[in-house]
Amino acid sequence: MEGIVFNIQRYSIDDGPGVRTTVFLKGCPLTCLWCSNPESWNPLPEVTWRYTSCKKCGTCVETCPLGLITLDEDGIHIDRKSCDRCGKCVEACVQGALRMSGTKMTVEEVYNIVKRDIDYYKLSGGGITCSGGEILMQADFVAELFKRCRKNDIHTCADTSGFGSKQEMEKILAYTDLVYYDLKHMDAEEHKRFCGQSNDLILSNLALVVEKRIPMVLRVPLIPGYNDSEKNIKAIAKTVAELAKDTPVNILPYHRYGENKYRMIDMKYHLKDVKYPTEKELDKAKQIIESFGLKCEISK
Ligand code: SF4
Ligand code: SF4
Incomplete structure (x- = not known):
């Protein structure tokens, strides 16, 4: 089985516990204005x-x-x-x-790279993370790769926006140890305006992850002027608290690391004027989330 991979990052420490190999897959049905990997949107090389x-x-x-x-x-x-x-x-x-x-690679080829660091995973509690793009667009490939990793005691983490069918999500979850789940906006119309699609599939798949009792970290990118209103943060926290109170929430402060990539593929970056969130704004969002009884961290 082949997937289209646009990067494989070894020794990654930000995409799950321990030292990890992160496999970035091409293709995303969302077009979030703040995306730092716009080269991942097109499913083809x-x-x-x-x-x-x-x-x-x-x-x-x-x-x-x-x-x-x-x-x-x-x-x-x-x-x-x-x-x-x-x-x-x-x-x-x-x-x-x-x-x-974007390069076509077989499960075997990717696995052969992932397994090189198996000793580091064991020592650090790390493993493989599949990210994107949106991994649900290559669900069969990810499921097969995770299956292979699990057989060899490599911890698997699925980094997803949740935008995909229930069947695709179930395929991946069958071999997933941890889910990194992004939640950006609770208002369907606003979600569509900023990310190109409504959030209905995202919310139903979120409930599915909870139902399957797979450990999850909920991740909220905080984009000033787009999704950082008190109303939206409260709505996100309320949803998580009602679904699974023990789910930790990570706030991902807006950054502009991907800005130059837009020009590399003849696209325009639309958030040039957006300022980074201040410490005060980040703390306020954290406090709102914690007021719902949730654990919350601000990512560096
Ligand atoms: S731009 Fe032209 S040369 Fe380059 S990949 Fe496309 S068709 Fe081929
Ligand atoms: S014009 Fe630029 S991109 Fe094209 S061949 Fe010359 S150096 Fe390379």
Whole structure:
């Protein structure tokens, strides 16, 4: 079985307990405005352009057999809708400014990388985390990979937005030891406005994780002006407290680490003017969540 992987990060310490290998999968049905991995949205491999490495030599323009690349004072532009991912432009760019993001890999190939650090997992209580993108888009692949890991006593963590079918979620949960579950907005319309889709599937899959009694960490990205209102934080905390009071909540403060990636795939970053949340704002959100009897931490 093959999946499309856009990164494998070894020695990761932020994607679950202990030392982990995080496997990033391509494809996401959401388009959250603050996403720091926009190159993960397209489920297929795609050409990325590192403008800091580009010498504007024009070689890729001449190389593309379909004539899809143009060059102006801002750099190159690719007609991505018509690109057939032949990779000729990537091969031609000696500066290394062009890369193909997303590679087809078998479960075996990914597992062979994951198992290299098995001793570190044992010592630190770590394991594998599958992230994205949205892992539910490659549910069969993730389930098979997790199954393989579990057989070899490697702890499995599913990092998900919860946007997918119940069947896809069940496939993955069958081999999952821990779920990192993102919850962004409780208002369906606002969720659609900021993330491109309603939150109904997300809420029903959240209840499913609770029903299956799989340990979970609920993660709330805090984006000033978008989802940080008292009303929304209270609504999130109330939902979690009613479903599973022992679920810890992590607040993920807004950051802009992914901003430059938008330009790499000819997309516009829309949150340029959003300020980072202040300590006071983060503490306030934490206190609201704790007032519902939940444990809450602010991620660094
Ligand atoms: S992306 Fe590479 S080949 Fe294309 S113009 Fe820039 S340096 Fe030249
Ligand atoms: S991948 Fe192929 S079709 Fe797409 S822009 Fe590059 S050369 Fe052209």
